[in-house]
Amino acid sequence: MTTDHRWETAIHEAGHAVAAIVLGGKCTHAELTLDSGHVLLDELSPDDRAFAVSAGPAAEFLAGLHEPPPRPMGEMGQGSVDLGHLPEPHTSPETPAKEPSWFSPPDDVKVARWAIEGCEKEPERWASRVYFARHIAHKIIEDHRDEILTLASRLYLAGQLDQAEVLEAIFQTREAIER
Numbered sequence: 001m002t003t004d005h006r007w008e009t010a011i012h013e014a015g016h017a018v019a020a021i022v023l024g025g026k027c028t029h030a031e032l033t034l035d036s037g038h039v040l041l042d043e044l045s046p047d048d049r050a051f052a053v054s055a056g057p058a059a060e061f062l063a064g065l066h067e068p069p070p071r072p073m074g075e076m077g078q079g080s081v082d083l084g085h086l087p088e089p090h091t092s093p094e095t096p097a098k099e100p101s102w103f104s105p106p107d108d109v110k111v112a113r114w115a116i117e118g119c120e121k122e123p124e125r126w127a128s129r130v131y132f133a134r135h136i137a138h139k140i141i142e143d144h145r146d147e148i149l150t151l152a153s154r155l156y157l158a159g160q161l162d163q164a165e166v167l168e169a170i171f172q173t174r175e176a177i178e179r
Contacts, residue, residue, distance in 0.1 A: 006032060007068035007156055008060055013037040014152035015059025017166055019052040019140045020044055030151075031160040050114040053107050054137035059148055062141075069153045147173045 009032055016039045017027035025044035031037060041052055115129035141148065150173040155161055161169070 004063070004068050005035075007152070008063035009037045010068075010152040010156040011059050011063045011148065012056040013039050014148045014155060015055040015057075015137075015141060016041065016052050017151060018144050018147045018170060019055035019137060020048075021167070021170060022140055022144055023048040023052060025049075025052065026163060027166045028163045029160070030155050030166055032155060037155075046114060046117070050111050050133045051136040051140070053110045053114075054133040055140050056107055058134065058137040058141045062145065062149060062152075066149055068156050071157065146177060 013030050013032070017030050020027050020039075020041040023044060025048060026042040027039050028042055029040040031039075041049065044052060111130055111133055112126075115126045115133070119125045119129070147170045151161075151166060151169040154165065154169050158165070
């Protein structure tokens with residue numbers, strides 16, 4: 001269907017956010033940047049955080065099954081949406097470049113660190129922990145597909161959402177399903 005990178009990213013980030021909320025945590029901010037996106041997740045145990053982190057990549061297949069929402073038209077017929085931003089790290093000869101404060105390692109790295117932590121001397125357990133996190137993530141995606149798609153649509157159009165907007169999208173979808 002679509003290969004819209006912004007749509008795939010919105011679904012990825014919505015997967016993280018919905019999983020965090022389903023697991024009893026919070027998503028305090030969701031944002032699309034020029035070439036990526038991020039969410040701020042809070043109040044999750046290390047295990048639940050690994051499941052929520054795994055849910056982003058697990059949700060991406062939905063981008064191939066569902067079209068993104070139509071973009072509102074601005075002046076001259078151009079699509080009008082917030083394209084997000086990507087802050088530039090400050091560097092000078094006195095302060096060499098380093099990872100900017102907004103940098104976050106890839107999801108797979110976060111899950112791998114979680115899988116290893118606590119069982120460093122038992123490498124045979126690492127793969128099963130990663131598999132388990134991915135299994136839980138896929139189950140969350142399967143059970144909460146509509147919430148993810150609604151949240152992704154809103155994020156796709158707005159570029160960023162605060163905690164109240166994230167919750168509104170999820171709970172309005174749940175209410176509609178229950179009717």
